[in-house]
Amino acid sequence: MKLALFDDHRLGVVSADDATLVDVTDALPWPHDADPVTAGWWRALCRDFPTVAPRLREAAATGTPRPVAAVILRAPVLGPSKVVAAASNYGDHVAEMHGVQQRTLGRVESWMMEFDVFLKAPSSIVGPGAEVVLPPDVVAAGHEVHHESELVVVIGAGGRDIPVESAMDAVLGFTAGLDITVRSAADRSRRKSYDTFSPLGPWLVTADEIGDGSDLDIRLTSGGQVRQSVNTRDLITPVPQIVAYASTIMTLLPGDVLFTGAPPGVGPIAAGEKLEMTISRIGSMAVTVR
DSSP: OEEEEETTTEEEEEOTTSSEEEEOGGGSSSOOOOOTTTOHHHHHHHHHHHHHHHHHHHHHHHSOOEEGGGSOBOOSOOSOSOEEEEESOBHHHHHHHHHHHHHHHSSOOGGGGSOEEEEEOGGGEEOTTOEEOOOHHHHHHTOEEEEOEEEEEEESSOBSSOOGGGGGGGEEEEEEEEOOEEESSSOHHHHTOSTTOEEEEEEEEEHHHHTTSOSOEEEEEETTEEEEEEEGGGBSSOHHHHHHHHHHHSOBOTTOEEEOOOOSOOEEOOTTOEEEEEETTTEEEEEEEO
16 A cells, blocks of 8 residues: 655545545544644554554545545654664675775775664655755865665554564555765764754555566666665665564554665755655656755
8 A cells, every 4th residue: 555645634545546635634543633743643553553554544445536636645654753764785885985085085984884774853854745945054164965865664553672584564554765975073863863864755565566576677867967876676675673672672552654775876966956755656756856
């Protein structure tokens, strides 16, 4: 099932051809709250999706479709307790980062070449069609700001110390995301947590349609030029292992967001650019840079 948040943070089910959606908000067993700060219904949906899904499917089958182009798509998450991100998770990206760090830092930080997880601020999340805003202080300092197009996991039931074998039971689904990154000597979380630095979209596809996310094509273009192109089969640490590992450090709560790592081809972005990202079996989104 493809779940979209749109307009006043209403819930829609998107058609197989991505052209239309049906508003299924009224089929939810909880009152709808349009305020993303207090929208506990979304986290409850993430937690209880298996029991709520039949109601949503029925509502989608009997409701009136609306063109996707006629609504405003929002980020397909609401009020996550945290955004977790995986570092150094594609071999070719690890290799290219030696040159990137030498150019931007004047040295290579060997510890940053090892797989691990870190946190981004949830306030950095924006939806498809949004603007990525280059921070004035970063621009003034001459730091590069890079694009990183990634497969993103949305946690469902979640948990603590989740076994790898049952990790996908803790996952609601997947979306596409850009992990916008300042290249500087600052801490990872600081460099990646500016407002607008986590575009997500265009919607969430539930894990029953995607599996464990291990064979998806990721592509990022700007002005018709391919910047990144990779398949998730090249992940060093696959999705179930990322989920299991992260859960040994912190309890994963319903609705949490997990970036799975940057593919090779990262590079600077500049004001005026339009970044277009596609993940097979999920969909496409675009953001502009200001």
